[in-house]
Amino acid sequence: MDHYQAVNHILVSLFNDIMDVEEREIISDEFKDISSNDMHIIEVIGQEEPKNMSAIASKMKVTVGTLTIAINNLVKKGYVVRTRGEKDRRVVFISLSEKGNRAYEYHKKFHDEMTKAILKRLDDQEIEVLMKALNNIREYFHITP
Numbered sequence: 001m002d003h004y005q006a007v008n009h010i011l012v013s014l015f016n017d018i019m020d021v022e023e024r025e026i027i028s029d030e031f032k033d034i035s036s037n038d039m040h041i042i043e044v045i046g047q048e049e050p051k052n053m054s055a056i057a058s059k060m061k062v063t064v065g066t067l068t069i070a071i072n073n074l075v076k077k078g079y080v081v082r083t084r085g086e087k088d089r090r091v092v093f094i095s096l097s098e099k100g101n102r103a104y105e106y107h108k109k110f111h112d113e114m115t116k117a118i119l120k121r122l123d124d125q126e127i128e129v130l131m132k133a134l135n136n137i138r139e140y141f142h143i144t145p
Helices: 005-027 036-045 053-060 064-075 100-117 123-144
Strands: 080-084 093-094
Touching: 005 036, 005 080, 036 053, 036 064, 036 093, 036 100, 053 064, 053 093, 064 080, 093 100
Parallel strands: none
Antiparallel strands: 080 093
16 A cells, blocks of 8 residues: 555544544433534533634534524533623524533543543654644645635
8 A cells, every 4th residue: 555545544544433433432321412513512612701603603614504403402402501692682692501511521531531542652752743744634624625
């Protein structure tokens, strides 16, 4: 297998493996009523100040209409809270409920454990090479539509 085929195989396999692991590990008994995509919406909403729908949609790279469907489901399931703006009642702010905060923390813990498990297998030089490679991959995806 040449370098092109090897890199292509690794990227595709890695993406699929990460998605599979997240589906299995992140969605625990407590959070079995949501998908990994829902969990990523919860991650983008975050635990800081409430965000408006446009900011979340932009970060998720989806339309506000698409996000609205997901947010409606997360509100119904008790993960997310909607509030109207005080200055402009047309503006809707989204924040996490107590249950949403627990899901956020659970997801964060999964990512922390995954990162630590990978880093403990590498020495300092390998970490530097990995960081450079990952940054190059990330830059590619940021400039690719």
